[in-house]
Amino acid sequence: MNATAKPFYIGTVRLSAPVILAPMAGVCDLPYRVIAHRYGAALVCTEMVSDKGLLYHNVHTQDMLRIAPEEHPVSMQIFGADPHTMAKAAASVEEAGADIIDINMGCPVKKVVTNGEGAALMRDLSRAEAIIRAVVQAVSIPVTVKMRTGWNEEEFAAPELAKRAEAAGAAAVTVHGRTREQFYSGKADLKKIAAVVRAVSIPVIGNGDIIDGPSAARMFDETGCQAIMVGRGAQGNPWIFPQIRAYLESGTIQSPPSPAERYRQMLEHFQALRAYKGDYTALREMRSHAAWYTKGLYGSAAIRERLNRAESTAVFESLIRTLLEKEEH
CATH class of the missing domain: 3.20.20.70 (Aldolase class I)
Incomplete structure (x- = not known):
């Protein structure tokens, strides 16, 4: 190499x-x-x-x-x-x-x-x-x-x-x-x-x-x-x-991130987007990022559908937190 x-x-x-x-x-x-x-x-x-x-x-x-x-x-x-x-x-x-x-x-x-x-x-x-x-x-x-x-x-x-x-x-x-x-x-x-x-x-x-x-x-x-x-x-x-x-x-092949790691990073990313661009833009732009973060996860299609239907940043964030808590317990 x-x-x-x-x-x-x-x-x-x-x-x-x-x-x-x-x-x-x-x-x-x-x-x-x-x-x-x-x-x-x-x-x-x-x-x-x-x-x-x-x-x-x-x-x-x-x-x-x-x-x-x-x-x-x-x-x-x-x-x-x-x-x-x-x-x-x-x-x-x-x-x-x-x-x-x-x-x-x-x-x-x-x-x-x-x-x-x-x-x-x-x-x-x-x-x-x-x-x-x-x-x-x-x-x-x-x-x-x-x-x-x-x-x-x-x-x-x-x-x-x-x-x-x-x-x-x-x-x-x-x-x-x-x-x-x-x-x-x-x-x-x-x-x-x-x-x-x-x-x-x-x-x-x-x-x-x-x-x-x-x-x-x-x-x-x-x-x-x-x-x-x-x-x-x-x-x-x-x-x-x-x-x-x-x-x-x-030559080390690292393990992929766990679902919990993905959700944790997704939450941090969303919060940074809100701080930088405001709630309206952050909610819309995070939908694309969320699709990428959840790709390949169990039930990802249903997760994406729920996130895409979220009509407020509070609902969107609550959904991510629920997913994260489920993985952590």
Whole structure:
């Protein structure tokens, strides 16, 4: 096994291990980033932030710039299609206290790519390079780029984009081993990530299908990447970070969390969401998190149905506490 859990650097930023929480919309808000960091994510990444939202001082977008002292180091991801506005957005993000700026060049969502943003930039490499260069020149903190392998199987643009990112001053690149057309279907192509590793001298972070210690080790072994990024495997599952680190350090496979541990963490997460976003938003957003926390548990479908029907935070919290008490006695 080539993987280790030793410290890893992105530019001047030291990470305690090469294990990173991916930027995920609807998942990586401040409360969950704090949780993931506490469990062992050496770097946490924010949900993607719109350059135009920052430029026009959109209230929701500005709120996404909030960083808790205990979540550092934190990478803030921005997206856009114009070098000038992306540079301004990057300066705002640095001022907000981010340790690293990540540029999204992999989002497959239609409303993003229709504007020439996200994965659409893999079809416009000159513009992509200009954006990276403008962002790097606008800030003093490290800049990274997250991409897919390409738009489709025929367009394997990642090695060339990675080379351009390196030339433009990026400190590292992350490659999700799927095409834009795949979205999240099929399997991540580790051979294509390996090709990107061979193409550049800056660190490459491997992303895709990492669900436990062995799959993390496979990503390292088969690609030669210098770090790994965990996406969907971390949804409702912060335990994945200590599991991966233990496996990389000693080959140890940790036991999965007990139902009681899951309910306890779910309750803490809900309380943090309420404190951060208020009752109305917390109740609605926690339904998705609850589905992930309870996945695979006995009677999980019925549990989810009861939680989804809860019309107040008091009822929702009472349900979680009842489930927790049942497991503890």
